[in-house]
Amino acid sequence: MRILVAGATGVVGHPLVGALRARGHQVSALVREESRARAPEADAIVVADALDREALLAALSEVRPEVVVHQMTALRLMTDNPPEAFAQTARLRTEGTANLVAAARAAGARRLVAQSIAFAAAPTGDTVVDEDVPLHVDAPDPGWAATVQAVAALEVQVLGASLELSGAVLRYGTLYGPGTGYARTALGQQILAGQIPLPGGGAGITSFLHVEDAVGAALAAVESEATGAFHITDDEPAPAAQWLPHYAGVLGAPAPRTIPVEMALRMFGWFMTHQLTAAAGASNARARTELGWKPLRPSWRDGLGQE
Numbered sequence: 001m002r003i004l005v006a007g008a009t010g011v012v013g014h015p016l017v018g019a020l021r022a023r024g025h026q027v028s029a030l031v032r033e034e035s036r037a038r039a040p041e042a043d044a045i046v047v048a049d050a051l052d053r054e055a056l057l058a059a060l061s062e063v064r065p066e067v068v069v070h071q072m073t074a075l076r077l078m079t080d081n082p083p084e085a086f087a088q089t090a091r092l093r094t095e096g097t098a099n100l101v102a103a104a105r106a107a108g109a110r111r112l113v114a115q116s117i118a119f120a121a122a123p124t125g126d127t128v129v130d131e132d133v134p135l136h137v138d139a140p141d142p143g144w145a146a147t148v149q150a151v152a153a154l155e156v157q158v159l160g161a162s163l164e165l166s167g168a169v170l171r172y173g174t175l176y177g178p179g180t181g182y183a184r185t186a187l188g189q190q191i192l193a194g195q196i197p198l199p200g201g202g203a204g205i206t207s208f209l210h211v212e213d214a215v216g217a218a219l220a221a222v223e224s225e226a227t228g229a230f231h232i233t234d235d236e237p238a239p240a241a242q243w244l245p246h247y248a249g250v251l252g253a254p255a256p257r258t259i260p261v262e263m264a265l266r267m268f269g270w271f272m273t274h275q276l277t278a279a280a281g282a283s284n285a286r287a288r289t290e291l292g293w294k295p296l297r298p299s300w301r302d303g304l305g306q307e
């Protein structure tokens, strides 16, 4: 099939281009002018900024993809400028997605697969939730509420685009592995430095996903006809009280100290404190049944902190 990957220089997009080509697909990589040098090997390179609608329409009409994959975020800016990372990512999820949907339709594409997140569900009291739980668009933290509203806007646009354009939304769990925020070189350094203590009892649950499994799920979604939102997560949702000491142990660091929740709120803000103390995990049952996908790394214990 002719496939276009938007976000083809990214931690998921880059290896996805190679994985799709290895399956025999003809793959175009969409990159921005300034990122051309980091483009993966592809059958075609097309250049456009997703926030430039005309440029995007022209790029897609050049290669006429049958399937379009949206792997665009600005989360790489997180290390240097978190507010900008969130603001730009929200823009990509709203305006960028609208432009991509328009360009995909104009180019005659029949399917759109887009990246979303598995940790945006509103609290229900359950420790593990499915895709039917509403998104936390009215979260008490205005920054996180704005992020989730942008995620919801992306999902509505992808799933409701049109009858001709079938949509699948991949709600990735917390990515770990090379190049991610949970790599040894990123979060690992903070854990080594003792900067990530455990708030309260550490009851917040994280559903992890190795970056290779994110690629595998995108591949499965491209080749499937299934529509809807799917949690793409490993099989072992884990409380912070388990995974954080495990990560420290893998690094040979001392066990994280425990701090009161109020102190965590001052140190980390609402979102991270919520993740570590109260968040729910995400079940991958629907992706297993409907996409025929399963994680090759069923447990974070097989790799978190090792790369």
Ligand SMILES: NC(=O)c1ccc[n+]([C@@H]2O[C@H](COP(=O)([O-])OP(=O)(O)OC[C@H]3O[C@@H](n4cnc5c(N)ncnc54)[C@H](OP(=O)(O)O)[C@@H]3O)[C@@H](O)[C@H]2O)c1
Binding pocket: 006, 007, 008, 009, 010, 011, 012, 013, 031, 032, 034, 035, 038, 048, 049, 050, 051, 071, 072, 073, 074, 075, 076, 092, 116, 117, 118, 172, 173, 174, 175, 176, 179, 180, 181, 182
């Ligand atoms: N995905 C999640 O669930 C999540 C959540 C929190 C944190 N993180 C962390 O954030 C990092 C990012 O992972 P990711 O795969 O989401 O992103 P990524 O690796 O930064 O890839 C994002 C892609 O989007 C492209 N892009 C950005 N702005 C664009 C624009 N205006 N027009 C066209 N393309 C644009 C980037 O291209 P350029 O090369 O041109 O910038 C890049 O190819 C990882 O470390 C991950 O651990 C991820």
